[in-house]
Amino acid sequence: MFRDGIRISDALRNTVVPINRLPPEILTDIFSMLRDELPVVAYFPARWPFKVYRTESLEPLLAVCRCWRDLVLGTPSLWNRFQAVHDRGSTKHFNRSFGSPVAIDIVSCYTRKMDAWCRQLEGQIRELHIHVKWNRGEEVPGSIFDFLLAFSAPELVHCKINFLNVPFPLSLWDSPSVPLFAGHGNKLRSLYLAGTPLLPANTFPLLTRFALCHAPYVYFEDNKPNWNLDDLVKFLSGSPRLEELYLCCITIQGRAPLSDNAHLPQSVKLHQLRYFAIDAYGEPAIIPAIRMVDSAIISPPSCHRFYTPIHPVESIPMLLGDRAYRRLRIDFSGRKLLQFADDQGSVSMCAPVRSESDWSQLHTLFQTSPVFEAIEELWLALGPTEYEIIRSLPPLFSWFPKVRGLSITLNPFFAPHQCLTLEYVLSPLHADTLMCPLLDTLCINLPGSVTSVDQLEYMLSARSRRHPVRRLVVGYDPRLDLPVLADVFAFERLVDELVIGEVMVPASLASDWLLDVHNAFDDERSAIKEGWPRWSENPM
Numbered sequence: 001m002f003r004d005g006i007r008i009s010d011a012l013r014n015t016v017v018p019i020n021r022l023p024p025e026i027l028t029d030i031f032s033m034l035r036d037e038l039p040v041v042a043y044f045p046a047r048w049p050f051k052v053y054r055t056e057s058l059e060p061l062l063a064v065c066r067c068w069r070d071l072v073l074g075t076p077s078l079w080n081r082f083q084a085v086h087d088r089g090s091t092k093h094f095n096r097s098f099g100s101p102v103a104i105d106i107v108s109c110y111t112r113k114m115d116a117w118c119r120q121l122e123g124q125i126r127e128l129h130i131h132v133k134w135n136r137g138e139e140v141p142g143s144i145f146d147f148l149l150a151f152s153a154p155e156l157v158h159c160k161i162n163f164l165n166v167p168f169p170l171s172l173w174d175s176p177s178v179p180l181f182a183g184h185g186n187k188l189r190s191l192y193l194a195g196t197p198l199l200p201a202n203t204f205p206l207l208t209r210f211a212l213c214h215a216p217y218v219y220f221e222d223n224k225p226n227w228n229l230d231d232l233v234k235f236l237s238g239s240p241r242l243e244e245l246y247l248c249c250i251t252i253q254g255r256a257p258l259s260d261n262a263h264l265p266q267s268v269k270l271h272q273l274r275y276f277a278i279d280a281y282g283e284p285a286i287i288p289a290i291r292m293v294d295s296a297i298i299s300p301p302s303c304h305r306f307y308t309p310i311h312p313v314e315s316i317p318m319l320l321g322d323r324a325y326r327r328l329r330i331d332f333s334g335r336k337l338l339q340f341a342d343d344q345g346s347v348s349m350c351a352p353v354r355s356e357s358d359w360s361q362l363h364t365l366f367q368t369s370p371v372f373e374a375i376e377e378l379w380l381a382l383g384p385t386e387y388e389i390i391r392s393l394p395p396l397f398s399w400f401p402k403v404r405g406l407s408i409t410l411n412p413f414f415a416p417h418q419c420l421t422l423e424y425v426l427s428p429l430h431a432d433t434l435m436c437p438l439l440d441t442l443c444i445n446l447p448g449s450v451t452s453v454d455q456l457e458y459m460l461s462a463r464s465r466r467h468p469v470r471r472l473v474v475g476y477d478p479r480l481d482l483p484v485l486a487d488v489f490a491f492e493r494l495v496d497e498l499v500i501g502e503v504m505v506p507a508s509l510a511s512d513w514l515l516d517v518h519n520a521f522d523d524e525r526s527a528i529k530e531g532w533p534r535w536s537e538n539p540m
Helices: 002-016 024-032 056-063 066-073 087-096 112-120 142-150 229-237 286-296 313-320 356-368 384-392 422-429 454-463 482-493 510-516
Strands: 036-039 051-054 081-084 102-108 125-133 158-164 190-194 209-213 244-248 275-279 304-307 327-331 337-341 346-350 377-381 405-408 441-446 471-476 497-502
Touching (some): 024 066, 275 286
Parallel strands (some): 051 081, 081 102, 102 125, 209 244, 275 304, 441 471
Antiparallel strands (some): 036 051
């Protein structure tokens, strides 16, 4: 009786505790923030924005009080997006997610118990991500193929299938395509296939995102590949709403359309396509391979495109066509990225620039090719290695005399370095050099290692008489000394508009610091605009 009284007393006390007066929806939101995100990785540059959660941090909540325990265990949304690595750790998620939409990321192995769970939750699975590895000498996981063929996917919306060196059953090699999900999947919107030698035979009318990566190139007895561009065009024709298409590490050579396939469509027009990536890395003749794909898959002018690294550098204009690009971003902070954009679409590529000879060819290309004559907006994020290489070349700003908007990134990961000082970077912009005479907007970040902004003040003062900078945007590191920051605020007398914001330079695309400055893009007259295409940031 005494213990019963204690329990009653505790229960009454819990009812008046302020935090227990919160609505359960708010408590659930708070609890959900304890989970660690686990992004579902993808091959660069495919955009695969899905994620699951690690839920170990929810376990201590079960021992706080009965109210919290009942709430946590009775809320499937806290448990229904999980990573299944082994049977034991996945049991609780399958049980606690029962009756709610489920997102599963199966990693490393696909066991019989996982197979039974997936079949039991067939009507609940909204997202299914499978990463199956196979090492030589192990038993081939045949159940995974049976499941993918028989799984009717009545509620499946997003699916990723990544087979690492998994040998396919010989029974599936009769044709270049195979019907997945028992021929269904009408609600599917995203599909990612990696390491699969066959194309789906399904028609996915609602599909908006499709990625095909590392498709094995297998020959039949008559020396033909397992699928060619005709087969790919036939599949894409069944997905007219496609907005994103990624062909990553795909061998194009040998997959040319067959001349005797007159009954198949020669090309497909994807009118809603917004992102299109062709990574034909390793092709002996990259330009013909890319042109072959471009002729088979036709995208609108507003599409953002990504191409594999191109060698030699002189081949770059062949991919840009005759469009006059107004914007250029050169960001070597992570992947060496070149991005060209105009008012409609853009072209991105990993820059094939590794040596002084490559930079010299690029310099000649920018100066002589009419494609780059209209560049008015330039974003630069170079490291000390690149600055040292181009030191012997004419000033970089001389390549683009029509530039009106300039964004310069001083990467703090390399600071302090003599090639990343204000004096070195800004010296070509002094008025006596006549570099960028039309410069209207200048954006620059200041790492915490900067001890003086005299060079920036000198440059602004020197240009104020003949080629003034109208708008200055400065992003400063929170570790910047206060006297230096005070000097930055004093630049208000040298420009018509001064915008200052605290920023942290990202590790991948360093030039993106500008996106974090409040009011950086509010001026309609500014020559610096936001809106660069975003590609995958979590590559495999």
